[in-house]
Amino acid sequence: MAKKADEAFTPTGMVYKSTSLPKPTRKKHKTLGLKDEQLPEIFRNMYLQRRFEERAAQMYQKGKFGGFLHLYIGQEAVSAATVTVLNDDDDIISAYRVHGMALARGTSPGACMAELFGKATGCSKGKGGSMHFFDVERHFWGGHAIVGAHIPLGAGLAMANKYQKNGRVAICFFGDGAVDQGSLNETFNMAQLWKLPVIFVVENNGYSMGTAVERHSAGQLHKRGEAYDMKNGVANGMDFLSMVETLNDVVKEVRETNEPYFLEVKTYRYRGHSMSDPGNYRTKEELEEFRSFDPIERMKDYIIKEKVATKEQLDEIVEEVEQEVLDAIDFAENSDFPEESELFEHVYTQEDFPFHK
């Protein structure tokens, strides 16, 4: 048996440890440029992401909609910090674990839930589904489900921004599995050569589907940037203030220098890769360890400890969010499916395209 294990090309049994997370920042929110009144709203945003997805999972299990459902639960500090630090017209693009980022950016829970349900009122008119949320008005460019395929798109968004001299930066999120794709390496090379104002962020949640990061990627992820002379670093994605601290610096630098940056965010997803994942590749202990420093609980504790708001005030927000999510479900359920004529809509911009029959 031991011999067999020695011979394995991809040995099993590796564990993702929370000790690999950078230490959380000790700085207070005011030092990081955040005002008191922002914090309860950020808590609301993070809790909305959490509650939305917990309810979405229930709806999925009830058979209210089909397709895949990849939950972001556990990673909400990353999206919340991103929209806090970026300007509203900076461009965000992400992968298929995308509900949290859309909600963080301000896409309404109703439009998000309706998209899951495949309704015409969804944020992609019911044509994208869970993995393809888009809200271009809010500079949210999707929602992409071929692993790594949107990394060049992120650089392309940045290229157009630089060309147009509009001062916007692009931020491109992907999972640790995407680091292994050729698209990342090709894009990094060109982004650095062409000095594109783009922040590449790998949300390293420890697993590429069911394969632990040590089993699928050689070396530390952020060091892939070194090969291209790209500035890079690591951030603690389980702590909102730590994320803000890092992003403050990174966004400022990218905006000023017009050069790319590769940020590895260490985070964790509590749920499976998708709804059909029993999670046999990790232990209960590991999951509990990460849950013990849940980003939303941490935010709540911080707000109360710093006397920015009372527990009662936060409980009120929780109640409001609960209702908001229930309203989103009602909205989705009561919305119409797309008209049949929509089948051929938006294939082309050309309105009289003669479809082949």
Add this chain to the structure above:
Amino acid sequence: MAEKQFRDAIREAMVEEMRKDDSIIIMGEEVAEYNGAYKVTQGMYDEFGGKRVIDTPISELGFAGIGVGAAMNGLRPIIEFMTFNFAVVGLDQIINNAAKIRYMSGGQISIPIVFRGPNASAGQLGATHSVAFESMYAHLPGLKVMYPSEPYDAKGMLKTAIRDNDPVIFLESEQMYGMKQEVPDEEYTIPLGVGKIKREGSDVTIVAHGKMYHIAQQAAKELAKDGIEAEIIDPRSMKPFDFKMVIESIKKTNRCVIVDESHPFAGMASEIGFIIQRDAFDYLDAPVQRVTIPDAPAPFAKNLFDLWLPDAKQVIDAVKTVTYRN
């Protein structure tokens, strides 16, 4: 009107459009400092500079995708592939991103991008450098596909492609770049999806696009010596395809041969043949015939390559079959 090479016609289309619209850029391997692997982009770097004429590394997946991203966000990129055989490396960006993002976003995004470069065989280059991809691209909703056979068409069609707000696959040929034809300096465009009857005849309709159009012309000259007058239709656009022109012609000639440099299985010729049997069944006096490359990769050896590539004799044989002269 001056005679111009195919490569000059393509360059003129790009240069004239770039002078009018600052959002147009061109990227690809060797397009700038080297002035183009086939000299299509000669002089463009000097005129427009490195902000708009951009040399890329050999990273088809990467630069195709960066082009799509830039198109989503306000630019109108022209992506040159040194050949479409290399575009295979970047297909994910064309098939999954360029063709589908508009649809998946419910129409929030448009992707005005042209992917252009030589297609199909160019002599003895071996199997990986000799594939005709028009059938494959035309198969996919979200893409438009154009394939000019002559310099005049090339200029007018490329202008249309550049101005189009959807992704366009624009196919050329190494072996046609030096071909000359009178091309006006004045502004003109050729619409998408409109073919052209390039030789009138009453005995048989030959549908032939790209390099194969010229094979069809050679065959028609020979056939005329035997008293067979072929009508040649160059469809020019592969998608959408001008089926109406083909059907109308068959109503006159009652016979049809399709010449297609694709492989036979599920190629352009198969689809054109299907539409003809459905929409012109009652007008046909003989089963439709096709001339294609075989169901085999391109060989290197000269004798095998010549056997592999369609020639005028095969077209003549096919015409004789549909006119029952064999």
